[in-house]
Amino acid sequence: MRIILERRADPSKAMQFASPILAIVLSVIAFFVIFVVSGIDPLKALEVYFIEPLTAMWSIEDLIAKATPIILVAIGLCFCFRAGVWNIGAEGQLVAGAIAGSFVPIFFPDASGPLVLPAMLVLGMLGGMVYAAIPAVLKTRFGTNEILTSLMLVYVAQLFLDWLARGPWRNPAGHNFPDSRTFTDGQLMPTLPGTEIFLSFPAAILIAIAAWFVMRYTRFGFQIRVLGQAPRAGLFAGFSHPRMVMASFLISGALAGLAGICEAAGPIGQLRTSVSPGYGFTAIIVAFLGRLNPVGAVFAGLLLGLSYMGGEGAQIALGVSSQTTRVFQGILLFFVLVCDTFIIYRPRLAHAPARAAHPAAR
């Protein structure tokens, strides 16, 4: 017996809506089983994981703070992955953005005024773009595999930041602790009045909507989608593959860089030896979870944020290992990918004899 996939005439509209819900339901069932096996009350665990974080304002604010950088990076990755460009190194571009944007407050600690923060944000985006341009150029000029180069560059960026924060950029008044000086008022990201939600979150939503528009309604977005889905057709239509590689890398680099400086100028408030606990990698999951749709990435980012919040809560309330969150995220991604298959294909169970009856299939 084996499962056979048949291509549907048209992508199933019903499955397009049902797929993410089905994936979440299946993941929750898998999670349920894991908790039962490890001897933890599964209902209580699910409540702590997925309901409790939404029952208090502070918790929702935390969730948003955690999700914002992931969403920003994921929006950019949607362009890359749609174009069939495998930028796995967004984490490095995020670090590069944090470093570039921090130039201003570190070299001009007294700088203030309305232009300081925008300058930092622009520099951060440029930093991310320049760093993303490296694997892009290597890919377009020499055909070097971008998965590997972009990933290797993550380690390089992290080590460089480590050196900066411990060495030349260390706070002279910080007892030789490896942090930069703390940023001052005009250099910090403001929050929405009355909350602890940084302005970067509404900005991320606007960017997501703009990105969705570009992807859906512009010629550029069309080129990206065509080249990703049917590279040959794209080339016949006269679209330039190198240009698309470069463009998608630059977009995702800019957004990753923006996420980096928003973290440094936001929740962190200084440059540290590490500015991200792997947001650039989590964003890859989020991009796929949101089906490579920028608006979908917003929802997926919030869902992942929820699993992080719930994971912390479960540690405190139930003594669940922090690794459980990772297992959940892995399972969720598996189910999302599998369920999405059913949008385009119809599964059918075939028994071995049945296969023999259709020799043409072989």
Added chain:
Amino acid sequence: MLESILLTVITAATPLIFAAIGELVAERSGVLNLGVEGMMAMGAVAGFAAAHVTGNPMIGVLAAIVAGVVMAALFGIVTLVFVANQVASGLALTLFGLGLSGLIGDSFVGIPGVSVPSLNIPGLTDLPIVGRVIFGLDPLTYLAIALTIGVSWFLFRTRGGLVLRAVGDSHGSAHTLGYDVIRVRFLAVLFGGACAGVGGAYLSLVYTPQWTEAMTAGRGWIALALVVFGTWLPLRVFIGAIVFGGVSILQLHAQAFGIGIPSQFLSALPYLTTIVVLVIISRNRVLVSTNTPAALGQSFVPDR
């Protein structure tokens, strides 16, 4: 001193050789599995646990193979049966493997492991310089060498290897010729999982006989780079692993000599070397185009 540096380099290269050769076979069949790190982590914990419980490191290695194969089967079902995107599925596998190995290994932290003794042939092992490098290695390193030669032979000298490469180069044609593309790929992926499992077990049984979370520390990713580095040729992958191991060991020696370069730059050296070599290799278009599996990363659904 030269002898023991060589030994250190070989030890550093061995887990990479296992994982990279396994991934090479999977990629030659057209499947890109980015979950090597997760499979290695599961191999490391399964190998350690089984060896600890039974007291026999060889049972540990077997358990690591099983763990790697189970993980690979999961990946195979998702990407080959349900034709999910291979890049994303591989990342999911890494995440899942790292997390699950942490959960399973919870009760095995802080226990000294059962280590694998090295070969010792009186007379030969004591030879100067080459003695221990040739006759004094641990059994798994010999296995890694045998694996490299065996896979090379299989791919280029057997009919099975020819089929595997045909599937990886053009699944459409292979299918038309009557080969079961999914089956060949599934087997190749399982083989990759088994090898990654042994690579992980090498870490927890030979390299540093202990288990801790995330002890693979990114070696699965290096293995992936080595496959490209070696242009999908087993012997080149082997050499690449030795070079990578050499660079990471020599930077430590450079520090101990006190050369005064910030250690972060030295730590970045192996990664920068990898990038430079990747670029040099990819500039040689003939070499790359003759050896790159043309259908790498593409899903295959047989038409009915």
Added chain:
Amino acid sequence: MKKVLSAAVAVIALAAGMSAAEAADKLKACWVYVGPHNDGGYSEGHDKGRLYAQEKLGDKIETTYVENVAEGPDAERAIERLARSGCKIIFTTSFGFMDPTIKVAAKFPDVKFEHATGFKTAPNVGTYNSRFYEGRYIQGQIAAKQSKAGVAGYIVSFPIPEVVMGIDAFMLGAQSVNPDFKVKIIWVNSWFDPAKEADAAKALFDQGVDIITQHTDSPAPLQIAQERGLHGFGQAHDMIQFAPKAQYTAIVDTWGPYYEKRINAVLDGTWKPEQSWDGLKDGIMQMAPYTNLPDDVVAMAKKTQADIESGALHPFKGPIVKQDGTEVIPAGQNLDDGTLLGLNWYVKGIDDKLPQ
């Protein structure tokens, strides 16, 4: 079997947690770890301290922890969450948790905070640390006595004052025995990477070192020492089971009694923010049994330990001369705690260049 047991324990703990919530008169004490609670190194040391306090104070308290917390915004969220969940005293155990602790403490004036290895305090934030350098001085002496090569290897993580202090203390101890003693230093840029630590140990041994010590957390370097028939020192734990023939001694973190003391202070209402920096004499760290050593060296180590405990000997006693030859303090003085906590220079006799 172990898994079943731990599952059973988890269920019991869960039940206990629930009844505690009902009783609500237990004091809740909480911890934040930078690594897994069972990393076999630094974080596990703190977790053992937590379990010790739990055992000593029994049903007067309830404890919980959050593990694998990245330094930065994640730490702030985790600490704040603990404060909201009813913790009355929170121990933040990594130096990178300093600013997050201060920020959260300002929002929760009724909760007591204790931050390990930092320097910032507030009305409800105290700091605590251990004078690990005392143990490193003793190790330096042992190394200088035992090394035939006259050179030791030192595997280190990151150039922060805590680590530099350890290197200097080790060297001062060694020089007190052999003024020409040398040390080779390798930075591995990680607190925990067993394979890399093992490689560093091998590189050091290959360069002629016969004793190693480390400021990284895994027992891998000692395992290499054992394999090569050479020696070394354990870190954070007694690692003798990993290297029964190679370990001379180890600095063992014993935070338990301190935790018990401070939680008790909260219980009886006498808690005040302090900058606590205890050492060998207070039992916040201990030397693992001196093994694999000749009697005279054991006697010397024990004498040094006794002198440090009694205050007769300060590892950083003058004269102390920097690498470049400038004298920091003359004979007869001891280096003050403020300078020690921000230490960023090597003492004379270390050839390596400190990363700046």
